[in-house]
Amino acid sequence: MTLQKWHQAVFFDVDDTMYDHLEPTRGALQHILGLDDSFPYESAYHRIRYYSDKLSAEGGLLHRAPGTAELEDMRIRRFVLAMQEFGSELTWEQATRLQAEYLDRQYKITPFAGAKELMKDLANAGYLVGLITNGPEEHQLHKIRALALETHVAPEHMFISGAVGYAKPDPRIFAAVNDRTGTNADVCWYVGDSWRNDVVGASSAGWKVLWYNHRQAAPETTEHSPYGTAASYEELRSFLLSVSQ
Incomplete structure (x- = not known):
């Protein structure tokens, strides 16, 4: 050719x-965790993105088609790690619901x-x-x-x-x-x-x-x-x- x-x-x-990548993040955090307008959403967004990049790189997830389980684990862990920096200790169940809500909003x-x-x-x-x-x-x-x-x-x-x-x-x-x-x-x-x-x-x-x-x-x-x-x-x-x- x-x-x-x-x-x-x-x-x-x-x-x-x-x-605007921040909007689905903001919406998911508000809906699942009940956060108000005083929460520093943009700062949290940057940390969530940081951990997404970090965990993906460590697991080699960006260079191939990752398995469903390892991809889901990374996505949930990024929320857990990022929110710890803002004084919020998420349970795995909370982080799982947060990821599901975020994903739904990503497609809208x-x-x-x-x-x-x-x-x-x-x-x-x-x-x-x-x-x-x-x-x-x-x-x-x-x-x-x-x-x-x-x-x-x-x-x-x-x-x-x-x-x-x-x-x-x-x-x-x-x-x-x-x-x-x-x-x-x-x-x-x-x-x-x-x-x-x-x-x-x-x-x-x-x-x-x-x-x-x-x-x-x-x-x-x-x-x-x-x-x-x-x-x-x-x-x-x-x-x-x-x-x-």
Whole structure:
């Protein structure tokens, strides 16, 4: 098969880049634990995500199709460990119900305002538009379908770590995307919210990174730097479509 020669490509992260990843977390914590508005939901979200990445990496869960039991164990443990930091000792049963509620809400997500419109306009401007996301294949595909992103991204341009065999920030996942799409690193842009996974991973692979820093986080290292930073899809649109001119 001869691959099309692309002059520019933009790939997007999914979690907390295409939609607000905090919302299903907040809703689950409120519903199961009865927390009020004074609880530091965003801080807890970051710690839950930290333990999700940590436990997944330790168990090698992002590079393959994990078993149902080991995946469920990781998901429950991340809530137990994270909530301990906020003075809440969850029972395993509480954490199990919390995970179930969170998962249900994950499949009722909506895209950030302007996200799908930007993808459409980039494609019309001649970009290859794709997704690169960490996680088990079927779980991430559920979210992609919930967001209706398949209307803007061809299946062959969706790359999920559990299917690819490498996970961000490993630069090999970006190299694999280049190989499978016939693109070169120097024409590829990556848009993502995570400093560790997205900025470090993509820049290490020679890609240009736009850090979607809508949570106003501080950079985690000084060894890497994004090509640009945006806090909204309006800013991403202004940057990316001006580049294509």
